[in-house]
Amino acid sequence: MTALHETAPWTPGEFTERLRAVSAERYHDRHPFNVRMHEGTLTREELRRWIVNRFHYQRHIPVKDALILAKFDDPSLRRGWVRRIQDHDGEKDGDGGIERWLRLGEAAGVERGDLLDASRVLPGVRLAVDGYVNFCRLRPLLDAVAASLTELSAPDLMRTRIDAFERHYPWIDMEGLAYFRTRVEQGGRDGREALGLVLEWARTREEQERAVAALGFKCDVLWTLLDAVDRGPGCG
Numbered sequence: 385m386t387a388l389h390e391t392a393p394w395t396p397g398e399f400t401e402r403l404r405a406v407s408a409e410r411y412h413d414r415h416p417f418n419v420r421m422h423e424g425t426l427t428r429e430e431l432r433r434w435i436v437n438r439f440h441y442q443r444h445i446p447v448k449d450a451l452i453l454a455k456f457d458d459p460s461l462r463r464g465w466v467r468r469i470q471d472h473d474g475e476k477d478g479d480g481g482i483e484r485w486l487r488l489g490e491a492a493g494v495e496r497g498d499l500l501d502a503s504r505v506l507p508g509v510r511l512a513v514d515g516y517v518n519f520c521r522l523r524p525l526l527d528a529v530a531a532s533l534t535e536l537s538a539p540d541l542m543r544t545r546i547d548a549f550e551r552h553y554p555w556i557d558m559e560g561l562a563y564f565r566t567r568v569e570q571g572g573r574d575g576r577e578a579l580g581l582v583l584e585w586a587r588t589r590e591e592q593e594r595a596v597a598a599l600g601f602k603c604d605v606l607w608t609l610l611d612a613v614d615r616g617p618g619c620g
């Protein structure tokens with residue numbers, strides 16, 4: 385009896401609560417570096433270091449989404465997911481999220497070439513991003529899609545970030561914030577879509593727990609990335 389009860393699947397409401405609890409406890413909005421960013425106490429050098437290193441994450445998002453895309457066998461699901469790649473890569477040169485992040489860099493005084501130069505990326509950031517890409521490459525579809533559910537928390541973070549940048553970092557050209565403005569809507573839509581898929585696919589308790597663990601792993605990726613940025617270069 386007890387064993388049966390223990391392994392009974394959560395209701396959709398309970399499952400959603402579990403997922404939201406992971407983000408509430410472990411999302412990178414609570415990281416000390418992010419807290420300082422929003423308080424307005426980052427130096428120019430620290431903010432530029434974050435922009436350079438986060439670009440490494442940004443440019444790998446469409447790569448991990450292509451790996452996820454290859455796991456779908458349903459055309460309509462593929463059609464939905466391919467839009468995420470287009471959001472980042474744009475329809476043509478000069479479009480899309482990666483281009484907007486490059487403009488964010490320029491608005492903060494970082495040359496495009498320095499953003500594109502992967503040799504400037506901190507080792508911890510490289511490992512965190514590799515970890516996320518490989519997770520999506522190697523794990524089942526459910527786990528890979530569940531890992532993207534941090535995006536449920538991203539729109540609120542974007543709104544707070546836009547506000548903090550406008551208030552505390554007037555030396556950044558505000559045109560550069562277009563990346564964050566676009567992600568408020570895109571992130572909300574992506575998060576809702578991914579949640580619908582995860583609720584539909586994870587029917588057993590074991591699958592539900594795997595989804596919760598995947599989201600926890602992704603929170604660790606984002607947290608570790610900020611740890612590395614916070615610590616900064618080890619030498620030089």
Ligand SMILES: O=C(O)c1cc(C(=O)O)c2c(n1)C(=O)C(=O)c1cc(C(=O)O)[nH]c1-2
Nearest residue numbers: 445531532533534535536537538541567606
């Ligand atoms: O700046 C952020 O705090 C933040 C967080 C996240 C996230 O929560 O994973 C993403 C993004 N930004 C983002 O810009 C983005 O394109 C994105 C894609 C994904 C994903 O896992 O598919 N997360 C995020």
